[in-house]
Amino acid sequence: MNAKYPFMLCGALTAALGLTSVAAKPAGDGLDWGADLRLRQIYIDNVGLNANSPTADRNFQRYRARLWGQAAPNDWFEASARLMWEGRHYGQPAAFDDWYSGGILFDQLLVNFKQIGGSPLSVKAGRQDIILGNGWLVLDGSPIDGSRTIYFDAIRATYRAESLGTTVELIYLDQSADTGRFPQALNGEVEDQTEQDERGLILYLRNDTLVPESQFDLYFIQKRNDPNRTPGNIRVNNGAPFPSPPDDGTVNTIGARVNSDLAPNWTVRAEAAGQWGDRNDRDVSAFGFNGRATYAFADPLANRLHLGYEYLSGDKPGTRDNEAFDPLWGRWPQWSELMIYQWPLETRVGEATNLHRLNVGWAIKPHATTEVTIDYNALWADQESTRTAAQLANLSQDGTFRGHLWAAWAKTRLNRHLSGHLVAEYFAPGDYYAAHRRDDSLFLRAEVMLAW
Numbered sequence: 001m002n003a004k005y006p007f008m009l010c011g012a013l014t015a016a017l018g019l020t021s022v023a024a025k026p027a028g029d030g031l032d033w034g035a036d037l038r039l040r041q042i043y044i045d046n047v048g049l050n051a052n053s054p055t056a057d058r059n060f061q062r063y064r065a066r067l068w069g070q071a072a073p074n075d076w077f078e079a080s081a082r083l084m085w086e087g088r089h090y091g092q093p094a095a096f097d098d099w100y101s102g103g104i105l106f107d108q109l110l111v112n113f114k115q116i117g118g119s120p121l122s123v124k125a126g127r128q129d130i131i132l133g134n135g136w137l138v139l140d141g142s143p144i145d146g147s148r149t150i151y152f153d154a155i156r157a158t159y160r161a162e163s164l165g166t167t168v169e170l171i172y173l174d175q176s177a178d179t180g181r182f183p184q185a186l187n188g189e190v191e192d193q194t195e196q197d198e199r200g201l202i203l204y205l206r207n208d209t210l211v212p213e214s215q216f217d218l219y220f221i222q223k224r225n226d227p228n229r230t231p232g233n234i235r236v237n238n239g240a241p242f243p244s245p246p247d248d249g250t251v252n253t254i255g256a257r258v259n260s261d262l263a264p265n266w267t268v269r270a271e272a273a274g275q276w277g278d279r280n281d282r283d284v285s286a287f288g289f290n291g292r293a294t295y296a297f298a299d300p301l302a303n304r305l306h307l308g309y310e311y312l313s314g315d316k317p318g319t320r321d322n323e324a325f326d327p328l329w330g331r332w333p334q335w336s337e338l339m340i341y342q343w344p345l346e347t348r349v350g351e352a353t354n355l356h357r358l359n360v361g362w363a364i365k366p367h368a369t370t371e372v373t374i375d376y377n378a379l380w381a382d383q384e385s386t387r388t389a390a391q392l393a394n395l396s397q398d399g400t401f402r403g404h405l406w407a408a409w410a411k412t413r414l415n416r417h418l419s420g421h422l423v424a425e426y427f428a429p430g431d432y433y434a435a436h437r438r439d440d441s442l443f444l445r446a447e448v449m450l451a452w
Contacts, residue, residue, distance in 0.1 A: 033069040036451040038062070045442035047341045049429050052436075055240075058341075059092040064148060068108065076115060082108035083186075086148045096240055103185030107149040120160045127151050127183065130171065132204055133217055133257050136271055136290050136330050141175050142193035143331035143350045144235055144244070146340075149193075150332070153181075165209025173200035177228035177246075192235045195246040195348065197226040200329075214260035217271075221253040223328055225279075244348050245388060249278040251326050267294045275326060282322040288312045292359070302365040310335075314354030314383030324353045324385070335359065335377065336405060338425040338443035345394040345437065346386040355402075356380040370412040377405040381432050399431030420448040 040062040047056055068082035084107050088100040110126030130152050132138040141152040152173050159168045175198040180190040204219045227246035235244045255273030262268050270291035277284045292308035315324035331350035333340050335357070340350045347353060361375035379402035386392050406426045413419040425443040 030072040030074070031070070032072075033067075034452050035065070035067045036449060037066075038064040039448045039450075040064075041446045043442075043444045044338070044341060046439045047441070048345060049342060049427075049433060049437040049439050049441055051439040055093040055095055056439075057092050058090070060088050060090040063087050063089075066107075076113065078112045078114070080108060080110055080112070081106055084149065102145075102148070102191055103179055103189035104187045105149075105179055105185040105189075106183045107151045109183055120162070122158045124154075124156045124158075127153050128156065130154060130156065132202070132219070133259075133271060134269065134290075135332065135334065136257075137221065137253065137255070137273065137328045138202065139330060140332040140350075141173070141198075141329055143329075144192050144194055146349075147332065152329075165207055167206040169202070169204040169206075171200070171202040171204070173198065173202070175199070192228070192230075195235060195244050196228050196248070199224045199226075211260065213262075214258065217257040219253075219255050219257075221255075221328060222250065222277075223253075223326070224250045242344065242349075244344070248280050249284075251275055251277040251279055251284055251328070253326075253328065265296050265298055267296070268292070279322050279326065282320065284323075284326070285321045286313045286323050286325040288325040288327075302363075302371075304363045306359070306361050306363075308357075308359035308361075310355060310357040310359070312353045312355040312382070314381060315385045315387075316383050317385050323383070324387070327352055335375070336407065336425060337423060337445065338407075338427055338441060339405070341443075342427070342441065345433070346391050348387070351387075354382050354385065356382060367412075369414055370410065372411075373407075373409045375407045377407075379403055379405060379430075384432070394434055394437050396431055396434050401430035402432045403430040404428045417451055418449070419451070420446070422446050 042058065042060055042062065044058040045056070047053075047058055050056060064084065064086035066082055066084040068080065070078060070080040072078035083104065085104045086102060090096040090098055090100070106127060108127055108129065110124055110128045113123045115122055129150055130138060130141075140150040142149045153175055154171055154173045156169065156171045161168070175194065177194055177197050178190055178192050179185050184190070201222045202219065204217065206215060206217050208215045210216060225247035227248050229246065234241045253273050253275045255271060257269070257271040259269040260267070268291075270289070272289045273287070275284050275286040288311060290308075290310045292306055294304055294306040297303040312325040312327070313323050315322055331348075331352075333350070334352075339352070343349060343351050356379070358378045359375060361373060363371060363373040365371050381400045381402055384395060384397050384400060386395060404427070407423070409421060409423045411419075411421040423443070423445045427441045429438045429440070
């Protein structure tokens with residue numbers, strides 16, 4: 001690929017963004033449009049926890065531009081679309097191509113029918129972002145592309161029963177493993193977004209009146225996987241091929257979530273889910289829990305302390321069942337940007353499972369525009385097991401302590417047009433990993449976001 005192409009495309013999109021900031025917005029009755037540009041510099045030390053690997057260190061930039069438009073001719077119908085492109089430039093490792101320029105594609109393309117016929121029923125159909133609860137199990141439908149997109153191809157029906165303080169949602173998902181299905185990339189690029197074609201059915205109930213200052217959720221999720229059997233099972237993640245096995249079978253999940261301001265200064269949230277079904281020719285029997293308690297000091301600096309615990313069951317060696325908890329569409333950096341790159345040692349990109357995580361953290365707002373958070377996570381494995389037999393070489397099989405993880409964030413939002421952050425994470429591996437997988441790892445990122 002011509003090395004000038006990413007510069008030319010990024011420049012053209014930047015110029016378009018500049019024009020949108022000058023144009024009056026909304027453009028007319030029922031019309032609205034806007035754009036954003038995300039610029040990132042990333043450095044990762046010791047991907048794979050082995051300093052001797054030629055691809056251990058990563059140093060690269062990401063350039064993502066999005067342009068969106070929305071038409072709402074009346075109060076019951078709207079249509080929206082968002083066009084995006086992301087390119088990357090790699091300084092390290094040498095094994096990667098210097099430039100990666102992927103598809104120019106729609107990550108949103110949908111119609112929204114609101115309160116149909118004056119009823120409490122609304123329906124969204126098409127390519128859309130879907131986040132349920134805290135995104136523990138449903139947030140990212142395209143985990144392989146690394147936060148470039150998170151879309152789902154779905155129909156989402158929402159019914160609000162005001163008298164009961166209850167919202168009922170029924171969602172059907174039909175997710176292609178790659179971008180070859182409509183709406184295809186405008187420049188003809190076909191890229192993997194996940195390892196298998198996926199269909200899903202979600203029934204989600206949300207109540208906010210049973211207990212004051214509390215929200216209760218109940219849900220059932222079914223995820224059906226049909227493998228995308230690319231020869232050799234090699235996926236392409238923004239220019240870098242890597243082995244990532246597909247899933248086959250059907251996983252059912254039933255769960256509950258609560259988020260409550262129990263007392264002044266205190267907020268508690270907890271979510272638990274059980275799973276059954278079949279995954280890769282084995283019966284599934286798994287359980288997960290995720291909870292956090294936060295104390296807000298309500299002082300001028302908005303100091304907050306939080307304590308959390310997460311449990312994701314692991315696959316017990318020697319049993320016929322598969323006890324590993326399936327994170328479904330929760331393969332995104334929920335609590336660590338760095339560990340996203342380390343999970344393939346035993347599962348797949350972003351696929352957290354087989355985990356005990358104890359978290360303590362502190363947040364403060366030193367300025368009205370800026371928030372700083374510091375977190376410590378102590379990590380253990382539930383079982384000494386992996387997804388595939390070949391991955392067992394990455395484990396010591398002589399311990400379950402994964403290691404210590406520290407993270408610090410500084411986030412700022414100067415105005416509605418300009419925001420950004422700095423993040424640093426450091427991981428010191430424990431005895432769970434094999435001797436050649438115990439080198440410390442570091443993640444650094446700087447981001448600037450421009451929005452119009």
